[in-house]
Amino acid sequence: AQRVTQPEKLLSVFKGAPVELKCNYSYSGSPELFWYVQYSRQRLQLLLRHISRESIKGFTADLNKGETSFHLKKPFAQEEDSAMYYCALLVFGNEKLTFGTGTRLTIIP
Amino acid sequence: KAGVTQTPRYLIKTRGQQVTLSCSPISGHRSVSWYQQTPGQGLQFLFEYFSETQRNKGNFPGRFSGRQFSNSRSEMNVSTLELGDSALYLCASSFGLLNSGANVLTFGAGSRLTVL
Numbered sequence: 001a002q003r004v005t006q007p008e009k010l011l012s013v014f015k016g017a018p019v020e021l022k023c024n025y026s027y028s029g030s031p032e033l034f035w036y037v038q039y040s041r042q043r044l045q046l047l048l049r050h051i052s053r054e055s056i057k058g059f060t061a062d063l064n065k066g067e068t069s070f071h072l073k074k075p076f077a078q079e080e081d082s083a084m085y086y087c088a089l090l091v092f093g094n095e096k097l098t099f100g101t102g103t104r105l106t107i108i109p
Numbered sequence: 110k111a112g113v114t115q116t117p118r119y120l121i122k123t124r125g126q127q128v129t130l131s132c133s134p135i136s137g138h139r140s141v142s143w144y145q146q147t148p149g150q151g152l153q154f155l156f157e158y159f160s161e162t163q164r165n166k167g168n169f170p171g172r173f174s175g176r177q178f179s180n181s182r183s184e185m186n187v188s189t190l191e192l193g194d195s196a197l198y199l200c201a202s203s204f205g206l207l208n209s210g211a212n213v214l215t216f217g218a219g220s221r222l223t224v225l
Binding site: 034043044045046049086088090092093094095096097098099100101102 | 112140142144150151152153154157159164165167199206207208213214215216217218219
């Protein structure tokens with residue numbers, strides 16, 4: 001069965017410093033990977049998906065099939081980036097997202 | 110356009126009771142998924158409906174059930190409630206099937222269930 005691992009439950013970064021949120025997955029095929037974000041008192045929302053190859057709010061994520069990773073990165077953290085971040089995996093033919101346990105990112109002013 | 114609407118937002122039940130949660134997807138969306146969110150387990154998939162048919166089901170006991178109506182609205186039911194069922198239940202909708210490539214999930218605010 002597929003699995004998503006986010007090794008850091010909590011991550012604190014100073015404003016202006018680079019951010020990297022780790023995500024590793026286990027699946028032998030070619031999955032589709034997503035990052036979802038939940039800001040304080042807001043709904044869970046899509047941040048980005050790897051097939052779009054977009055940069056949203058300065059965040060990027062590259063799918064590394066060799067390392068089975070999909071780390072989320074931003075070169076310069078901003079205070080508004082403080083939130084809960086979830087990595088999720090979709091397997092072709094299976095209509096469910098498998099989520100990691102999430103990383104709470106806190107940006108220190 | 111209106112987002113995904115879940116009702117009720119908060120509810121308190123006692124062990125042994127049953128509960129029904131409702132979800133109205135974004136207008137035009139035909140797929141509805143349900144997730145359970147708890148501090149310990151995170152987000153876990155319950156089931157997914159498309160055109161009134163359950164297409165996928167997570168690893169939850171039979172006490173958890175759901176359905177989708179012809180207008181795409183969905184309900185989930187939990188019978189014989191247990192303390193461990195206390196959670197935030199999230200509903201999400203998409204226009205079509207997730208594996209069609211162009212679809213992403215839009216989440217509702219959730220229904221927070223407390224079982225005493």
